Amino acid sequence: MSATAATNIELRIPRQPEFVRIARWMTCGLAARLQFPLGAVKDIELAVGEACTNAVEHAKGPQDEAILIRFIVESRRLVIEVIDYGQGFCEEDEGDGLGLVIMRSVMDHVEICCGPDTGACVRMVKQRDGS
């Protein structure tokens, strides 16, 4: 059965290590054809890789749960949300890991907005002409 009305591009992968690369690869295909420069394509791949890796490593709940990656293609930027249906977390939990540091350094904006329906939701923005 169809989910709710589709207005977005949504990619769903199992929350398992060997599927993270699939999300990266498909993201790359999108970013490259959206004509981001090569460095920016790699930045976007890396950020999606880090966010999905965190979902696999930190989200509790059934192993076969999904990670949802939502792409919002706007005229001047690409917005990506990575949602894992786990327990969520907030900025204070971040500790001294590298994942979020890297996401923040390669994307123009990274925001964590968790909720009971989504678990962790990491929202990332890459500007068309961003750094």
Place this chain on the structure above:
Amino acid sequence: MSATAATNIELRIPRQPEFVRIARWMTCGLAARLQFPLGAVKDIELAVGEACTNAVEHAKGPQDEAILIRFIVESRRLVIEVIDYGQGFCEEDEGDGLGLVIMRSVMDHVEICCGPDTGACVRMVKQRDGS
């Protein structure tokens, strides 16, 4: 809320013309990194493009319905299902259009298996060492 347990890679796009290329581009990203030869990557892109185009052109129902593209990565082949939640069709309906002719000529196997829950479901297989 999470959908059912995820065991597959699923891409969902709005059933609208300007999203078909997104599905193609992401498919390309996957096929290229799965190390299909360039010609095969283009074949897979073309087949997905044709199947999504048919979904946009022929599936009846709300315009904002989704197209679901499911990817099953196996060791020797890539299986792709394009599902449109429309009225479905059967091989006899095919007429003299080019879409299905092209899909059949670029993929190793194409099967139409419609159902009440899926609408049209076009299942396509590209072998790793296929023609």
Place this chain on the structure above:
Amino acid sequence: MEIPLRIEARMEGEKVGVLSLSGEIDIATKDQVREAAEKLIAGGARSLLVDLAEVEYMDSSGLGVLKGLRSQLVEAGGKVGIVSPQSYVKKLFERSGLDQVFPIYDDLGAALEEAGR
């Protein structure tokens, strides 16, 4: 964000319209091709040459538009020629049997020469 298809349209002489396309021709962009062609026809083109050298993707949507234009022009004694398709696009014409329907030229010069005859 990106421009999927760019179109350059011009007349060569009084009767031949040339469309130079670059990018992707699919369900979302095919109408632009048709509209650009219609304008050339409205401006007097009796034949069309469609330069596909820079077209990186085309599918049955594009073929459908070309077939439609061809029907329209052949009826009036004109034709539609395909110029410099990349090898994968050329194969698409073969796969769909349309290499038997459209003349396919390696370059615009040769196409124009033949159109001038």
Place this chain on the structure above:
Amino acid sequence: MEIPLRIEARMEGEKVGVLSLSGEIDIATKDQVREAAEKLIAGGARSLLVDLAEVEYMDSSGLGVLKGLRSQLVEAGGKVGIVSPQSYVKKLFERSGLDQVFPIYDDLGAALEEAGR
């Protein structure tokens, strides 16, 4: 279908283990790196050189493994050096501040020379 990461492991002399990696180091492949390194260490390696010339993708998963190996070896008086990372991977070390922690060599020759000292 594809092989995301290939690993070649060998000793250079009695104390230096060299890992040459090619492909992608991520959450799914990082354990292979750790295991290959552990084997070299079990075989006598007191220092490791990790050749990243052919590594096209690496993220914090890979960095985490390298940090873990470094802690282990430094404790025993050894070290972990990074060899020939591609520019984007090199930038990853900088972004995460680990260019201050790992020596990064342009080529294996220079790395071995220094390791031999």
